[in-house]
Amino acid sequence: MKRRDALAAMGAFAVAGSQQVQAQQPITIKFSHVVANDTPKGKGALKFKELAEKYTNGKVKVEVYPNSTLYKDKEEMDALNSGSVQILAPSTAKFRPIGVPEFEVMDLPYIFNGQEGYEKIVDGPIGKSLFKKLETKGITGLAYWDNGFHMVSANKPLLMPADFQGLKIRISGSKIADLYFRALGALPQIMAFSEVYQALQTGVVDGCENTPSNYYTQKFFEVQKHITNSQHAHLQYALIANGKFWNGLPGPIRQQMDKAAKEATDYSNSIARQENVDALKAIKDSGKTTVHTLTPDQVKAWKAAFKPVYKEAEDRVGKKIVDDLLKSAGISV
Ligand code: LMR
Numbered sequence: 191m192k193r194r195d196a197l198a199a200m201g202a203f204a205v206a207g208s209q210q211v212q213a214q215q216p217i218t219i220k221f222s223h224v225v226a227n228d229t230p231k232g233k234g235a236l237k238f239k240e241l242a243e244k245y246t247n248g249k250v251k252v253e254v255y256p257n258s259t260l261y262k263d264k265e266e267m268d269a270l271n272s273g274s275v276q277i278l279a280p281s282t283a284k285f286r287p288i289g290v291p292e293f294e295v296m297d298l299p300y301i302f303n304g305q306e307g308y309e310k311i312v313d314g315p316i317g318k319s320l321f322k323k324l325e326t327k328g329i330t331g332l333a334y335w336d337n338g339f340h341m342v343s344a345n346k347p348l349l350m351p352a353d354f355q356g357l358k359i360r361i362s363g364s365k366i367a368d369l370y371f372r373a374l375g376a377l378p379q380i381m382a383f384s385e386v387y388q389a390l391q392t393g394v395v396d397g398c399e400n401t402p403s404n405y406y407t408q409k410f411f412e413v414q415k416h417i418t419n420s421q422h423a424h425l426q427y428a429l430i431a432n433g434k435f436w437n438g439l440p441g442p443i444r445q446q447m448d449k450a451a452k453e454a455t456d457y458s459n460s461i462a463r464q465e466n467v468d469a470l471k472a473i474k475d476s477g478k479t480t481v482h483t484l485t486p487d488q489v490k491a492w493k494a495a496f497k498p499v500y501k502e503a504e505d506r507v508g509k510k511i512v513d514d515l516l517k518s519a520g521i522s523v
Contacts, residue, residue, distance in 0.1 A: 216248060216249055216250060216251040217249060217250045217251070217439070217443070218250075218251050218252075218253065219242070219250060219251070219252045219253070219276045219277055220253050220255065220260065220274070220275040220276055220277070221235050221238065221239070221252055221253065221254045221255065221275070221276070221277040221278070221279075222255045222260040222261050222266050222269065222275045222277075222278055223235055223254075223255070223256055223257075223266075223278065223279055223280075224256075224257065224258045224262065224263060224266070224280075224382075224383045224384060225256065225257065225383070225403075225404060225407065225408075226256060226257055226407035226408070227254075227256045227257075228403075228407055229337070229403040229404065229407055229465065230335065230336065230337050230338075230403060230458050230459075230461055230462040230465045230466075231279055231335055231337060231427055231458065232256050232407075233457070233458060233461060233465075234279070234335055234429075234454050234455070234457060234458025235254045235256070235279065235454075236254055237453070237454040237457045237458065238252065238254075238277075238450055238451060238454035239252035239253075239254050241449070241450035241453055241454055242446070242447055242450040242451075244450075245446035245447075245449055245450050246443055246446045246447070246450075249443055250443060250446075250447065252277075255275075257384070258382070258383065258384035260275065261275065262382045262383070262384050263280070263284055263362070263363065263382045263383055263384075264287060264382065266278050266280065267280065267284065267287055267288050270329065270430065270431075270432050271288070271328070271329075271432075273432050273434070273435060275432075276431055276432050276435045276436070277429070277430070277431050277432075278429075278430055279335055279427040279428065279429045279430070280427060280428065280430070281337075281362060281425055281426065281427050282294065282296050282297070282320075282334075282426055282427065282428055283297055283361075283362045283363050283364035283366075283367060283425075284362060284363045284364075285324075285428070286363060286364075286365065287363075288327055288329070289327055290320070290323045290324055290327060291365065291506065291507050291508075292320060292323060292507050292508055292511045293320055293428065294364045294365060294366045294367075294506065294507050295316075295366070295503065295507050295511045295512055295515050296311065296312075296424065296426060296515070297364040297366035297367050297370075297423050297424075298366055298370075298423070298499065298500065298503060298512075298515065299370045299422045299423050299492075299493075299496045299499060300422060300423075300492075300493055300496065301423075301424070301515065301516075301519050301521065302424050302519065303519065303520070305463070307519060308336070308424055308426070310518065311515065311518055311519065312334040312426060313334075314518065315514075315518075316511070316514055316515055316518060317334060319511075320428075321428075324428075324430065325433065328432070328433045328434060329430050329431070329432065329433050330430065330431045330432075330433045330436045330437065331428055331429075331430055332429040332430060332431060332436075332448075332451045332455075333428075333429045333451060333452070333455040334426050334427065334428060334429070334455075335426065335427040335428075335429055335455060335458045335459060335462075336426055336427075336458070336459045336462040336463075337401050337403065337404075337425040337426065337427065337462055337466070338401045338402070338403075338424070338425060338462055338463060338466040339401065339421035339422075339423070339424050339425070340399045340400060340401060340420070340421065340422060340423045340424070340425055341399065341400065341401065341402065341405065341417050341418060341419045341420060341421075341481075342359075342397065342398070342399040342417070342418050342420050342422065343397050343398060343399075343405070343410065343411075343414035343416060343417040343418065343479075344357055344359075344396050344397035344414060344415075344416060345396065345397075345414060345415040345416065346415070346416055347416045347418070347480070347482055348397070348416065348418045348420075348482075349418065349482060349484065349488050350488060350491055351373075351374045351375065351491055351492060351495040352375070354371070354374035354375050354376040355375040355376070356375065356376070356377065357376045357377065357396040357397055358376070358377045358378075358379055358394075358395045358396045358397070359371050359376045359377065359378050359379070359395060359396065359397045359398060359399065360378075360379055360380075360381045360386050360389060360390075360395045360397070360398040360399075361378045361379065361380055361381075361398075361399070362380070362381075362383065363380050365506040365507070366499070366503055366506060366507065367399070367423065368380075369499045369502050369503060369506065370422070370423070370496055370499050373495050373496055373498060373499050374492075374495055376397075379395055381395070383408075386398055386408065386410065387408055387409060387410060387413065390410060390413040390414060391413045397414065398410060398414070399422075399423070400425070401425050401466055401469075402419075402466040402467075402469035402470040402473060403465050403466050403469040404425075405417065405469065405473060406469035406470075406472055406473055407469070411473045411476065411478055411479045412476075412478050412479075414479055415479055415480065416479065416480050416482060417473070417479055417480070417481045417482065418481075418482045418483075418484065419470070419481055419482065419483050419484075420484055420492065422492060422496075429451065429455065497523065500512065500516060500521070500523040501523060
């Protein structure tokens with residue numbers, strides 16, 4: 191072999207070798223979220239990692255970053271857009287900054303008739319239409335993850351609408367939550383989840399709303415003397431991926447990832463209820479706060495105060511989606 195041919199052969203060998211190395215490099219997925227590992231979403235993310243790595247035989251590696259360790263609320267959406275992370279599961283209250291405020295319709299107070307009512311909406315045409323809107327933003331909606339109904343808290347009992355008068359209440363971003371707390375006479379303030387504990391502790395805000403699993407794992411119950419298990423609104427997440435990344439996955443890997451996402455969803459949704467029951471019990475057992483349940487008359491008074499919110503919501507998220515949801519939920523205003 192002439193020297194030139196020999197060099198060419200060596201070069202070809204080197205290219206083939208590097209392609210082989212590249213083929214063996216796992217595809218790395220960053221999955222960022224803001225809650226603790228020990229919550230329905232935290233456990234769902236870890237299950238997704240386990241299944242994705244198993245089904246792809248290690249061709250995909252998932253790095254889970256819980257508790258805002260990589261990005262906080264707003265930053266994580268920017269990071270998904272730019273491709274710095276590939277998967278998130280933000281609450282549906284946090285989609286306004288990326289231009290799909292319609293998700294907030296699911297924050298309407300007392301809108302879901304229990305668990306069944308919630309599932310009917312996310313699994314039905316409304317859940318699907320919201321994911322369609324996401325596609326136009328370059329984001330793929332994979333599934334909805336459940337985290338149950340909200341409680342609300344302060345350092346005084348919150349039993350009647352008048353109890354909220356003038357209280358500063360942290361909200362996560364939804365303009366619908368803004369409306370319903372204003373309807374109770376409170377002053378809602380948007381704040382990143384990672385900042386809530388300190389804000390409650392130092393009195394920057396007087397109160398907040400969240401589900402038992404978040405109250406427990408973030409220790410909000412230690413800095414709030416009274417919690418009302420009002421179940422006035424529901425917390426759900428959208429498991430979402432950077433569309434270019436997800437749709438660009440090689441065929442077989444994409445199928446394995448779809449399977450991992452589906453099974454992680456079933457798992458997370460199946461544990462959500464019990465996780466919240468256990469967290470509520472742990473909060474009560476701690477003796478650090480008092481948990482109140484509303485009487486039917488108190489619920490009636492809250493619902494009366496919320497009445498104008500359904501109409502006002504039209505300006506915030508659009509008349510059609512509000513009408514559709516009210517119709518599906520069987521609520522007339
Ligand atoms: C919040 O910010 O209150 C929640 O959405 C956090 C979460 O992801 O559960």
